[in-house]
Amino acid sequence: MGIRCRILWGEVAVRKPTIGIATVAAEAGVGVGTVSRVLNGSNQVNEATRIRVLSTIERLDYRPLRSASSLSKGRTDAVGILVSVITRPSVMARLVGVIDVLSDAGLDAVVFNVENRAQFERHLSSIIDQRRVDGIISISLRIPEERVTRIRKLGIPLVLVDNSLPNFPCVYIDDVAGGNMATKHLLSLGHRRVGFIGDNEHTALGKSSSEDRYVGYLMALEAAGIEPDFDLVARGPHTSEAAAALTSAQFELGQHRPTAIFASSDTLAVGVIKAAQHHGLKIPDDCAVIGFDNLDISSILDISTVNQPLLESGIKGASKMVSLLNGEIAKPHREELPLDVVPRGSSLGIQRNNSTKLYGVVEGPIGLQILQRGEELVS
Amino acid sequence: MGIRCRILWGEVAVRKPTIGIATVAAEAGVGVGTVSRVLNGSNQVNEATRIRVLSTIERLDYRPLRSASSLSKGRTDAVGILVSVITRPSVMARLVGVIDVLSDAGLDAVVFNVENRAQFERHLSSIIDQRRVDGIISISLRIPEERVTRIRKLGIPLVLVDNSLPNFPCVYIDDVAGGNMATKHLLSLGHRRVGFIGDNEHTALGKSSSEDRYVGYLMALEAAGIEPDFDLVARGPHTSEAAAALTSAQFELGQHRPTAIFASSDTLAVGVIKAAQHHGLKIPDDCAVIGFDNLDISSILDISTVNQPLLESGIKGASKMVSLLNGEIAKPHREELPLDVVPRGSSLGIQRNNSTKLYGVVEGPIGLQILQRGEELVS
DNA sequence: TCCCATTTCGGAACCGGTTCCATGGCATGC
């Protein structure tokens, strides 16, 4: 009934009495079953008894052991979250949505940060083979085929956020359409030489959002009857520094340089803008820019972008997991979230017909000249 | 030995045979103890036997159940991470450090996102009372006194990151000194009217970093023999919008307006800069700005700041937790991390004597004119 | 050949809740 003996260094035996459910039951003069029922809020217990048990629990400062409960119940009430490079703001936002929903549902959120292939494999096998969680939510990651097969065979609940896989619940966007929208936006402003700056990190372990957006870019060009110029297409690591370097190269093409650039993420768009400034090009007059994701920074820097519901994707994904674990079938198994272009100063420039007061052009080493819609910012 | 029966809807009984350690033992012709030893890498097992057991495990596709192991071992191998508003980039960076170290140590990182007092209490009691984790890491949060008492009494390992508490391991910075350094930097540039923009969110549940930095600000003024002007001190929510509004009010003081502003975080500094531009003030000539934290955005926008090792704080904090759980005493129980001023364009302006080529001043609605040290960005 | 130390191994007891079945008490219906 909870007496553990341990011999320390050949000295006297040390008793470490643990207060378990049996102790509580004995102390309250009831059976263990009753205590368990009280703990789990069963309505099968008399009110007077319940109160007596509760007060005993209080008095003994009894705290039920989660792992014992998990063992009996056959579930951990925890969900594993596999997350690709967590530091990316877009990934972060999704993660927050996931965590909030899970914790509201009383589920533990066990986060696994995946930064390389080896780590990915290690985490996957740890999750799958050690049965430490009831389900898996994968954010912006592409799970290797053999793992998917195994997960499917074992019947482990899996939900994908920002990716999709046949026969699994998922929440995703149409990146091709998004790339198309962004490019069309630039084309609609009259640009004919539109560049593309993307990242190449999907090769590692993520989903190839950038490549999908590139496909959309090509489609938009084709629809406009424009022959793609592959000198205006470049890919590199997912950093603004890399994007700046790639863009810089395009700006050195002289009269063949792009007059507008679609960066496959806002982070890259920042680099594009840096490069433009480096070359003395005015934005958007000399070069229009649009990004993707609608991160905080794009709003701060007044960068046009394609908005996708990041937080919401996490919320919806986690909700599907909760339904799955509760045995309810998530009705719309697969869910595509809407996208929309957010036109800002980096493509539109100052809208002269905007009646609100605009910021003047400021000189100086820092000219973070932000075009705000109206005065709300400094209200 | 692992046969579970369940009656479904009054239909036939369904047998769900589970493959447990006993099955493996029987199948391999050994005892359960041996299988367990193999699983845990004990060296008390003959090589031939080990191989036989491993192949049986492989053949049966046996996966040990984490919660059973936890129950016997008396530990969960999981650590709870309490995190204040996770979306803040500074908090995020610390979290990443923590998660990486924990997962390297084979510990699960269970993340609890705390956004309000009620959530905080709920998560705390869930963690403490349900014994779901072996230890707690608290990031940028101030734990209520009564909870601390309880944690201490129960002997739950607790590590604080970006905060400190007597007799608990912690990793922190000297915010007072940081505020002092930032303000001194501005004073050293000749400014006498230095404003302070801080946040007031510590009242809720976080640590009062902003207030500590304010104290440092006051000390620096005093050391310079400057009487503080409380018209130049303002606090609001932790958003650049709020900071912009507060700053704007200061700029309307006419000749009494500040010529330099210390913002207690980079996020706020962005708002300060927005407000300056709104008022047609050049930075840093008309108003110098320094922030705090050295976030990505401050580097992108060339904002002077005070650097603190964010990722490192997480790494060190988690390492302390690992030591604690391993029974090793974390030697330097409390650890203060170093701070340093990172002077950038928002306070220094263009350094004319810098030999590297500088970006020209660009006109246009977006003049994200970033002063880079050298060409490495567009290399 | 016998003795003792070492290595390897089997398996019962145990970790601490959960669940299900048996039981007792009480009210209702005939």
Add this chain to the structure above:
DNA sequence: GCATGCCATGGAACCGGTTCCGAAATGGGA
């Protein structure tokens, strides 16, 4: 008064690894 049914309850069996003790096998030395 007795059968019936429901509610509340006790407690044994169970969940599936871990650990420890005792024992068997092995090997080396006298």
